[in-house]
Amino acid sequence: MCRLVLFAGTCTRCSESLTWADLSQRLSCLEAKNAEDRFGACGRGVFVETHAFDQECDACAGEDEGVAGMEFGLEEEIYQRRQEEQQYHSYAQYQLRMQPRSQRLREAGGRGVASSTSEASSSSSSPIAPQGPSKRGSARDESDGRRKRART
Structure with a gap:
């Protein structure tokens, strides 16, 4: 049986x-x-299947589109520019937020591992200064307010 699907x-x-x-x-x-x-x-005829579909008719839709002197391509171009600017600004803000964190990691690089894994993973591309030859703490450790652990 053939089918006629109507909207x-x-x-x-x-x-x-x-x-x-x-x-x-x-x-x-x-x-x-x-x-x-x-x-x-075919011998069985046609089965008509109707689906409800509400939409503006062509005459009503044509009334909205008949705006004189408006360039529709210009709107799309403006939208694309705004999207690119927004993406650029959000990336620039991200870089500014990450810059102080990477500087702190560079300064703390000689003292051991970063305090959180998220900091270490998010700034893994920034260089970390190698540890010095002595593994003992320096006067700088005391000035940070951290307590040294006693060895047992």
């Missing part, structure tokens, strides 16, 4: 009943394709 509804602005021909589909069954390759040429 019918009403215009959302003028409430006119419409059938959307450009959305409707004619699906031939295998028997119709083999017999005469014609829709509905």
Whole structure:
């Protein structure tokens, strides 16, 4: 059995009943394709399947699009520029936020591992100063307010 799929509804602005021909589909069954390759040429006929679909009609949609002197391509170009600027500014802010953190890691590089794994993973691309030959703490450790652990 062949199927005719119709999309019918009403215009959302003028409430006119419409059938959307450009959305409707004619699906031939295998028997119709083999017999005469014609829709509905089978022995069982055509089954009509209707779906509700409300949308503005072409006349109402045309009223909105008829704005004189407006260039629609210009709006898209402005939108793209704003998106690029926003992306650039958010990346620049990210770099500014990350800069002090990477400087702290460079300064703390001689004293051991960073305090949190998220800091270490987010700034893994920044160079860290190698540790000095002595593993004992310096006077700088005491000035940070950190306590030294006693060895047992």
